[in-house]
Amino acid sequence: MNDPERRPRTLTRQVVIAGVLLGLLQAGTFALLIGAVQASDRANREVNQILGAVEAVSDLERLVVDAQSGERGFVISGQERFLAQAEAAEQQIPRQEQIIRDGLLDGDERRIFEPLSREIGSYITDWLERVNLAARRSPAAGRRLVGTGEGVRRFDVIRAQFAAIRRGLAVDADRSEATARAAVRRAVVIGAAGIFLAALLFSLYTAYVTRSVVVPVRRVAATARRLAGGERTARVRGAEGARGEIGAMARSFNQMAHSLEQSHDELEAQQRELTGYAEELEVQRGELERTVGELEAEKARTEMISVFGEAVTAETAFAPLAHLILHGVGDALRCDAGALYVRDARRDGDLALAMARGLDAVELPEILRPGDGLAGRAVVELRPVVGSPGAGTVRTLTGPVPFAQELHVPLMQGGEVFGVLSLGRLAAVPFEQGDLMLASHLADQSSVALSKAVVMRELRRRESITRAVLDATPDAIAVLDDTDHPVLANEPMRLSLALLRERPVPEVDGGIVRDEIQDPRTGRLFTRYVARLDERDVGLHGRLVVLSDVTAEREAERMKDEFFALVSHELRTPLTSIVGYLELLHDEADGKGGDPETEQRRRFLGIIDRNARRLLRLVGDLLFVAQVEAGKLGLEEGDVELEAVAREAVEAAAPRAAAGGVEIALEAEPVPPLRGDRDRLAQALDNLVSNAIKFTPDGGRVSVRLRTEANHAVIEVADTGIGIPQADLQRLFQRFFRTKRATSAAIPGVGLGLTIAQAIVHGHDGLISVTSEESRGTTFRIDLPLHRAVEVTA
Amino acid sequence: MSPPLVLLAEDDEDVRTLAELVLRREGFDVVAVADGAAALVAAAARTPAVAVLDVSMPRMDGLETARRLRERRETSEIPIMLLTARVTDADRERGREAGVTAQLDKPFSPGVLAERVRQLLADGPAG
Numbered sequence: 001m002n003d004p005e006r007r008p009r010t011l012t013r014q015v016v017i018a019g020v021l022l023g024l025l026q027a028g029t030f031a032l033l034i035g036a037v038q039a040s041d042r043a044n045r046e047v048n049q050i051l052g053a054v055e056a057v058s059d060l061e062r063l064v065v066d067a068q069s070g071e072r073g074f075v076i077s078g079q080e081r082f083l084a085q086a087e088a089a090e091q092q093i094p095r096q097e098q099i100i101r102d103g104l105l106d107g108d109e110r111r112i113f114e115p116l117s118r119e120i121g122s123y124i125t126d127w128l129e130r131v132n133l134a135a136r137r138s139p140a141a142g143r144r145l146v147g148t149g150e151g152v153r154r155f156d157v158i159r160a161q162f163a164a165i166r167r168g169l170a171v172d173a174d175r176s177e178a179t180a181r182a183a184v185r186r187a188v189v190i191g192a193a194g195i196f197l198a199a200l201l202f203s204l205y206t207a208y209v210t211r212s213v214v215v216p217v218r219r220v221a222a223t224a225r226r227l228a229g230g231e232r233t234a235r236v237r238g239a240e241g242a243r244g245e246i247g248a249m250a251r252s253f254n255q256m257a258h259s260l261e262q263s264h265d266e267l268e269a270q271q272r273e274l275t276g277y278a279e280e281l282e283v284q285r286g287e288l289e290r291t292v293g294e295l296e297a298e299k300a301r302t303e304m305i306s307v308f309g310e311a312v313t314a315e316t317a318f319a320p321l322a323h324l325i326l327h328g329v330g331d332a333l334r335c336d337a338g339a340l341y342v343r344d345a346r347r348d349g350d351l352a353l354a355m356a357r358g359l360d361a362v363e364l365p366e367i368l369r370p371g372d373g374l375a376g377r378a379v380v381e382l383r384p385v386v387g388s389p390g391a392g393t394v395r396t397l398t399g400p401v402p403f404a405q406e407l408h409v410p411l412m413q414g415g416e417v418f419g420v421l422s423l424g425r426l427a428a429v430p431f432e433q434g435d436l437m438l439a440s441h442l443a444d445q446s447s448v449a450l451s452k453a454v455v456m457r458e459l460r461r462r463e464s465i466t467r468a469v470l471d472a473t474p475d476a477i478a479v480l481d482d483t484d485h486p487v488l489a490n491e492p493m494r495l496s497l498a499l500l501r502e503r504p505v506p507e508v509d510g511g512i513v514r515d516e517i518q519d520p521r522t523g524r525l526f527t528r529y530v531a532r533l534d535e536r537d538v539g540l541h542g543r544l545v546v547l548s549d550v551t552a553e554r555e556a557e558r559m560k561d562e563f564f565a566l567v568s569h570e571l572r573t574p575l576t577s578i579v580g581y582l583e584l585l586h587d588e589a590d591g592k593g594g595d596p597e598t599e600q601r602r603r604f605l606g607i608i609d610r611n612a613r614r615l616l617r618l619v620g621d622l623l624f625v626a627q628v629e630a631g632k633l634g635l636e637e638g639d640v641e642l643e644a645v646a647r648e649a650v651e652a653a654a655p656r657a658a659a660g661g662v663e664i665a666l667e668a669e670p671v672p673p674l675r676g677d678r679d680r681l682a683q684a685l686d687n688l689v690s691n692a693i694k695f696t697p698d699g700g701r702v703s704v705r706l707r708t709e710a711n712h713a714v715i716e717v718a719d720t721g722i723g724i725p726q727a728d729l730q731r732l733f734q735r736f737f738r739t740k741r742a743t744s745a746a747i748p749g750v751g752l753g754l755t756i757a758q759a760i761v762h763g764h765d766g767l768i769s770v771t772s773e774e775s776r777g778t779t780f781r782i783d784l785p786l787h788r789a790v791e792v793t794a
Numbered sequence: 795m796s797p798p799l800v801l802l803a804e805d806d807e808d809v810r811t812l813a814e815l816v817l818r819r820e821g822f823d824v825v826a827v828a829d830g831a832a833a834l835v836a837a838a839a840r841t842p843a844v845a846v847l848d849v850s851m852p853r854m855d856g857l858e859t860a861r862r863l864r865e866r867r868e869t870s871e872i873p874i875m876l877l878t879a880r881v882t883d884a885d886r887e888r889g890r891e892a893g894v895t896a897q898l899d900k901p902f903s904p905g906v907l908a909e910r911v912r913q914l915l916a917d918g919p920a921g
Binding site: 561565566568569571572573574575576577578579580581583584616634 | 806808809812813815816849850879884885886899900901902903904905
């Protein structure tokens with residue numbers, strides 16, 4: 001490769017020179033050959049021309065003969081057809097003469113031909129025309145002229161000249177033929193010599209190329225095969241001395257082989273290095289495979305967690321969810337048994353056993369206390385607790401088998417434990433860190449779903465209770481949305497939905513609107529309560545409607561009212577007569593006066609009157625209490641001077657007090673007038689005062705005190721009587737209640753006085769209270785507001 | 795001048811007699827009947843200056859009688875007093891609705907009855 005570029009040209013030059021020589025030889029041979037052929041051709045053409053000239057001369061001779069014979073025929077026979085033949089021939093003769101002139105190359109023949117042509121022309125124009133004219137004048141003249149023999153003579157001269165021309169042409173033809181043959185012979189010799197020389201040169205050239213190209217190339221090829229066969233040291237022999245391109249090729253080949261050897265050595269070194277790398281890679285691949293395996297395991301675990309998460313999220317009912325968690329987590333951790341404890345509102349929020357798997361629920365504690373056992377520790381420590389062995393047993397066909405390993409996972413929600421998942425393995429395979437992590441993961445997912453389910457269960461439970469309570473309530477209850485559509489209706493309401501629709505439910509802002517409606521179909525009366533429901537947080541806004549069937553109540557009230565009216569009328573009417581006529585008798589007795597008989601009658605009338613009035617008061621009290629019971633206390637409002645009321649009460653009671661040996665006194669401070677029913681307040685005070693007198697023994701004292709405290713009027717009735725046992729104080733205001741002592745002491749009364757007094761005081765928005773000490777006395781106190789917030793309508 | 799005419803309707807004969815006696819003694823002219831229907835007939839025959847009606851009467855009670863009297867032109871403005879067995883506010887309200895001028899609870903004192911009737915006549919026509 002390093003050799004100069006010049007050297008390899010040697011072979012190229014040799015090849016070029018040899019090629020050029022061979023080409024020149026061939027070209028020379030062809031030139032000679034072509035020259036010989038052309039000479040031959042030229043000679044042949046001359047022969048052909050001569051032969052054509054001979055033919056043309058012969059044709060001209062025949063035409064002359066035709067003209068002569070035709071003329072002669074006409075002369076002899078006198079027939080015009082001979083003459084026509086002669087004339088046709090005569091006409092063709094000049095043209096034929098021209099053909100001959102053109103075809104004749106040789107000057108000799110042309111020299112001979114021109115006299116012949118003149119001779120023919122004169123023969124035809126002089127002789128034949130003369131004969132023709134003579135024959136036309138008369139055949140005999142014609143024949144005579146012919147008979148002269150001039151015609152034959154002139155015709156023979158012409159024929160002799162034709163013969164001379166033909167001879168000249170034959171000589172020319174023979175000469176040309178000889179020339180052609182000589183040219184052909186020359187061409188054959190030249191061609192044979194050229195071919196021989198070319199073959200010789202080609203053979204020499206081939207031998208040379210074989211020696212200088214093929215042999216070295218073969219050597220290189222053999223060397224290449226050896227190289228290919230792995231013989232790295234193989235080289236082309238004698239390459240260094242070799243010349244030309246082949247030498248250069250051999251040297252280049254050797255260089256290439258050398259380079260190859262070096263490359264091979266380098267490659268071997270590299271391969272050794274690569275082998276090292278490959279071993280290292282193999283190690284890394286092993287690590288990678290391990291990592292991939294771990295990743296796959298992790299992926300499977302993640303997928304399991306995900307699938308489990310989806311499953312528990314999709315389940316909202318508690319029992320199936322508990323089952324799912326217990327089995328799902330248990331299977332994932334290869335546990336044979338388990339139990340699930342969940343906070344239960346029904347168990348005061350304790351962790352109660354919700355479900356067991358592979359365990360006898362009867363033998364498990366129903367309630368899991370924090371700190372109790374391993375599960376209890378998980379609750380306290382808020383993390384999974386692992387334990388072993390034998391804290392629990394699982395029932396098998398062959399009897400109880402203790403757990404080898406236990407795991408307790410707290411279920412957390414919002415930072416608090418609301419359940420514990422306990423799992424157990426029979427096999428002594430300890431729980432690993434991965435197990436605990438997996439358990440925590442699954443527990444987290446379980447917690448979310450389970451806490452929802454617990455809430456849902458609790459909601460359902462409460463809803464069931466609410467529903468049961470609602471349905472068990474005799475009142476019809478409904479909740480209407482803003483479009484008056486009932487979103488909730490209890491069982492009784494379902495019977496009254498038509499009524500609910502027919503009677504527009506009033507709008508209500510706050511408080512409770514109450515009205516009364518009647519069902520036109522059944523005639524039943526309902527008290528309707530409507531209240532606003534506005535719990536925006538839970539999207540609840542509408543109205544609560546309660547229909548309370550008051551038909552029976554109203555009917556009872558009506559009957560009671562009728563009864564009271566009747567009884568009242570029936571009792572009062574006879575009393576009216578008694579009291580009225582007594583008054584008339586009194587007046588009459590008053591009119592007479594003096595007479596002892598009349599005095600006694602008046603005394604009797606007084607007794608009757610007193611008892612009639614007592615009876616009247618009893619009737620009044622009974623009816624009043626009945627009225628209070630019915631919630632129909634009627635008060636006739638007016639301005640009341642309490643001092644006057646108190647004084648009248650004291651004055652009215654004075655005779656009875658005196659009769660019982662009891663001192664009675666009024667201690668009144670000025671009190672502003674207040675709104676109220678004067679007669680009723682007087683009645684209340686009368687009752688207190690007459691009680692005080694009744695229960696105060698001889699020599700005792702009754703004080704009626706009136707004063708103002710803050711914005712209250714205070715009336716006190718204090719006695720120094722027998723007092724009331726503490727146990728009786730509570731029941732004092734109950735109707736018909738009498739203390740034992742009152743009964744045993746035969747103190748009159750039916751036990752209505754205090755009841756009535758209390759009802760009247762309450763009717764005035766007041767308070768009545770009592771303090772008592774046995775054997776020392778009793779004090780009743782009435783507090784009446786001076787300014788009442790709400791006016792009681794009369 | 796003839797004494798004012800009091801129309802008295804009371805089904806209980808004793809009470810009716812008592813009231814009639816007291817009112818006559820006070821100097822009133824009295825037409826006493828035993829029920830509401832009779833009261834209406836009597837009122838049509840002779841227009842009373844004042845009517846005293848018991849609440850509870852057979853055939854037509856005092857409230858209905860009061861309403862009928864108010865419907866008649868002649869008696870539409872006369873004072874009407876109802877003799878009641880006071881029971882409830884509702885009873886009183888019914889009386890007012892029927893157009894009575896005053897109500898007197900049973901049992902009443904004869905003196906009070908005479909006093910109230912005198913008072914009604916002195917106050918003049920109702921309304």
